[in-house]
Amino acid sequence: MQARLLLEDGTLFTGSAFGAEGETTGEVVFNTGITGYQEVLSDPSYCGQIVTMTFPLIGNYGITRDDFESVAPYVHGFVVRRHETVPSNWRAEYSVDTLLKEYGIVGISDIDTRMLTRLIRSHGTMKGILTTSAQSVEELRERLAASALMTDQVSRVSTKHTYNSPGARERIVLIDYGAKSGILRELTSRGCDVVVVPHDTTAEEIRRLNPDGIQLSNGPGDPKDVPHAIQTIKELLGEYPIFGICLGHQLFALACGADTEKLKFGHRGGNHPVKDLATNRCYITSQNHGYTVKDDSIAGTELEITHINNNDKTVEGLKHKKYPAFTVQYHPEAAPGPFDNSYLFDEFLKMIADHKQQKPAKPRQAELAAAVKGAR
Structure with a gap:
């Protein structure tokens, strides 16, 4: 045919x-x-x-x-x-x-x-x-x-119900904008107690889950098409450590006052070189995105560029100067693809541990099941 x-x-x-x-x-x-x-x-x-x-x-x-x-x-x-x-x-x-x-x-x-x-x-x-x-x-x-x-891709691919992948370590709320299984796999392999929530879950609903950290997932489309997600990140920033990937990175940038724009043909593949500005080391990364954070929009925000793309110099990583939060444009959970970047999940857990030392942990016994049930 x-x-x-x-x-x-x-x-x-x-x-x-x-x-x-x-x-x-x-x-x-x-x-x-x-x-x-x-x-x-x-x-x-x-x-x-x-x-x-x-x-x-x-x-x-x-x-x-x-x-x-x-x-x-x-x-x-x-x-x-x-x-x-x-x-x-x-x-x-x-x-x-x-x-x-x-x-x-x-x-x-x-x-x-x-x-x-x-x-x-x-x-x-x-x-x-x-x-x-x-x-x-x-x-x-x-x-x-x-x-x-x-323009409504995120609502199509996000989970419709909150669910829990139990673990004995840190409780991570994974906001699902179209999350790949690899993100959940990386977190659970480290023993994390992961609660996956829909894209439109409010900040207050997330607070009821009493997380140790927030994971912002990848997802499709233009980040400006999901303004509710930007607002939720604004409200959570500073309360919990945050790690964003791909669309999560772009949403985080918008929440912090930066801007995004559409790339001419995007980055999609498993061999994109990314430079870590702190170490000058080049990582080979897996990428899939059509939008990018505008580098000239970072000035005037409390964000700092941590990684750039060696091919076209676009922004590949950000961190907040004041709060425990960092994001990357590429996929550290990639499979198949380079495994160079899975260490970022360890960095996230270390950031959570450091945050806990500065802020006493809240009791959280037996509240998760009721909160998950109530969110469904």
Whole structure:
């Protein structure tokens, strides 16, 4: 079956369909990862996007239950040069084609993904329509022009109910803006008592959980589309240690008076070099974001830039000069990807321990179950 991808600049790609039949619209982006297509497909930060993989062979090691970053894929479409229908991997349970069919995701293969990537790099991310239908190009163009990019992605991907992953150490409230499983995995592997709450949980509801620290998760879209999250962070700042990742980093910056802007084509891949300004060390990072904190907006705030991207010098890390809070634009929980940055979770726990020494801990016996129940 034939599939077509039409971009808003009029460029048309015709290739082979795989995955589900149908039609979808979204922002067309590219990811430069050589491995990790399953994690890309299941990363909630891709909600509303048609993802192009620059690596030419996708699906060669199949799909495995244990490698999902969320319970279901959130991409709107999948674009590859070639997809492998018969994966070779002892862990593989089924193919990419089967996964896309199961979740109703349209895919297109056998197109020039290098040309598509160069177009996006030259002109920026574009709206696109991906279809297996036989409609005329003019009809597709009209449908694309009439469509709008999503602005409510966070509400779509965030958990709807509060839940607890018990642990014996620090209690961390993880605000879920589209959290990858890797964040929960890193926290629980350190013995943390993690309470995951919806994106619209208020500061007062979080206080009732009596946390030791607040984790701001990754998530999709424009941070300015979730103003309630910015307000919640403002109210919690200074009360609890805070660690933000990706969208959480951007929301934290906005809460502190900085500004954000859209990148031309974003950072999506597993090999982005980031410089730690305190040590001059370069870390290889996994990234997935289309927005960035404006560096010239940091002046006049109580924020300090801690990391920058070595490719384009964009802001990759912040810390608060007065309160125990720091954030990074990249993904220290990345899997697959570089493990250089998982130490940041240890830094977060150390910050919590230091904060506790300065501020006596409150009793918190048996309140969690009632608070979680009340938040549901």
